[in-house]
Amino acid sequence: MSMLKVAVVGGSIGGLTAANVLRDAGCDVEVFERSTKLLSGFGTGIVVQPELVRYLLERTSTTLDDVSVPSSAMRYFDAATGHSKGEVRAGWRFTAYNAIYQKLLDAFDAGRYHLGKELVGIEPGIESSTVTFADGTEVTADLVVCADGGQSVARDRLLGTRTEYAGYVTWRGMVDECDVPPETWRFFQDAFTYGLLPDGHIIAYPIRQVSAKGQITDDVRINFQWYWNVDHGPALDRIMTANDGGRRPVSVHFAHLVPSSLADFHSRAADQLAPVFRELMIGAPEPFVTTVSDAEVPQMAFDRVALIGDAAFTPRPHAAAGSAKAAADAWSLADHLVDASGDVQRALGAWEPERLAVGRAYLAKVRAMAAALQHGGDFPPGSPEFRFGLPQLA
Numbered sequence: 001m002s003m004l005k006v007a008v009v010g011g012s013i014g015g016l017t018a019a020n021v022l023r024d025a026g027c028d029v030e031v032f033e034r035s036t037k038l039l040s041g042f043g044t045g046i047v048v049q050p051e052l053v054r055y056l057l058e059r060t061s062t063t064l065d066d067v068s069v070p071s072s073a074m075r076y077f078d079a080a081t082g083h084s085k086g087e088v089r090a091g092w093r094f095t096a097y098n099a100i101y102q103k104l105l106d107a108f109d110a111g112r113y114h115l116g117k118e119l120v121g122i123e124p125g126i127e128s129s130t131v132t133f134a135d136g137t138e139v140t141a142d143l144v145v146c147a148d149g150g151q152s153v154a155r156d157r158l159l160g161t162r163t164e165y166a167g168y169v170t171w172r173g174m175v176d177e178c179d180v181p182p183e184t185w186r187f188f189q190d191a192f193t194y195g196l197l198p199d200g201h202i203i204a205y206p207i208r209q210v211s212a213k214g215q216i217t218d219d220v221r222i223n224f225q226w227y228w229n230v231d232h233g234p235a236l237d238r239i240m241t242a243n244d245g246g247r248r249p250v251s252v253h254f255a256h257l258v259p260s261s262l263a264d265f266h267s268r269a270a271d272q273l274a275p276v277f278r279e280l281m282i283g284a285p286e287p288f289v290t291t292v293s294d295a296e297v298p299q300m301a302f303d304r305v306a307l308i309g310d311a312a313f314t315p316r317p318h319a320a321a322g323s324a325k326a327a328a329d330a331w332s333l334a335d336h337l338v339d340a341s342g343d344v345q346r347a348l349g350a351w352e353p354e355r356l357a358v359g360r361a362y363l364a365k366v367r368a369m370a371a372a373l374q375h376g377g378d379f380p381p382g383s384p385e386f387r388f389g390l391p392q393l394a
């Protein structure tokens with residue numbers, strides 16, 4: 001296949017996986033990332049799915065132990081009483097956003113990873129496609145891969161589609177051993193824990209800190225999320241208004257929380273949760289809040305432009321495979337490009353229906369999970385329909 005020029009917009013997990021697999025397939029790839037500094041996932045913990053680590057395991061010397069740690073069980077509790085609802089053995093491994101990001105970045109070429117490049121315009125074309133950045137520069141390529149995430153500018157420009165608020169927010173935080181009583185610390189080790197409530201749910205699991213080289217260390221923290229139903233309108237506006245008076249669209253980080261919002265978080269934890277869950281919430285030094293939203297697209301290919309990962313379908317996080325979906329979109333794109341001997345439009349024509357089917361099925365899965373988890377529905381321990389991961393399509 002002749003050397004295709006590829007511009008990847010967005011240099012997170014989807015963009016970097018695409019950049020690596022397309023480079024390996026013989027393309028001349030450059031990545032354009034909006035952030036002015038290297039990314040950091042606020043220490044976000046991620047459940048390892050095969051698609052997420054496929055590039056690292058198949059094409060680099062990274063081992064699973066370099067980037068992740070095993071966990072033995074999924075445990076289900078009534079978060080109000082602390083009573084167990086069941087436990088299943090589950091061989092999940094946990095990694096951290098920063099570990100995967102750093103290793104994917106190391107596998108790429110730093111000189112071709114351009115920071116401070118914010119996409120503002122996109123022009124798909126039959127012969128080539130062009131992207132424009134906020135600094136006024138333009139790049140024309142044989143293929144543009146847009147991996148600019150859930151708030152994708154590319155998707156907005158091409159389809160006018162934005163994420164829709166799902167009706168709930170998530171309070172997120174991390175605790176160190178010194179932040180909680182020893183029995184609470186021990187309670188959350190070595191397992192993925194669900195705390196179920198009639199009007200929401202909690203998840204908690206241990207994550208490891210990551211070294212500058214992307215290596216998992218022995219330094220453990222407990223990562224949690226507490227999902228609250230909040231009606232669109234004044235209640236949501238209140239929670240998403242920062243201490244500078246601005247209404248944030250996605251997240252209010254700890255430093256910007258208004259005191260009443262933090263007080264509400266603490267008092268709700270004190271009033272509604274059993275001791276272990278309460279101590280986890282109240283012990284978190286820097287909790288922050290994020291809206292949950294999703295997006296669905298009817299199209300992922302536009303002449304010589306492909307939308308991948310969250311820039312196409314943005315899923316709610318409940319099946320822990322959003323980044324795996326992004327990586328799988330990228331692998332499939334490279335495979336189709338090789339199969340089509342570099343004919344971009346033929347490749348995209350075969351790629352798009354396959355990825356639309358995965359995106360739709362995954363979105364349906366996470367919405368079904370949310371319907372149960374946020375409204376006190378049936379969420380049986382170990383239920384196969386609610387198992388983490390991408391759906392298996394025939």
Ligand code: FAD
Pocket residue numbers: 009010011012013014015032033034035039045046047052117118119120147148149150151152153170225290308309310311317319320321322323324325326
């Ligand atoms: P993103 O990771 O969102 O990256 C988009 C990139 O594009 C960013 O680097 C951004 O800076 C850049 N960008 C944005 N706009 C522009 C622009 N205009 N121009 C240039 N660059 C731009 N997934 C899992 O697999 N497992 C989990 O356990 C998991 N837990 C999650 C928990 C929470 C609370 C959330 C919110 C998500 C979770 N996810 C999880 C989902 C996962 O984070 C996303 O699905 C995944 O990051 C998507 O990758 P992406 O590369 O498509 O987009």
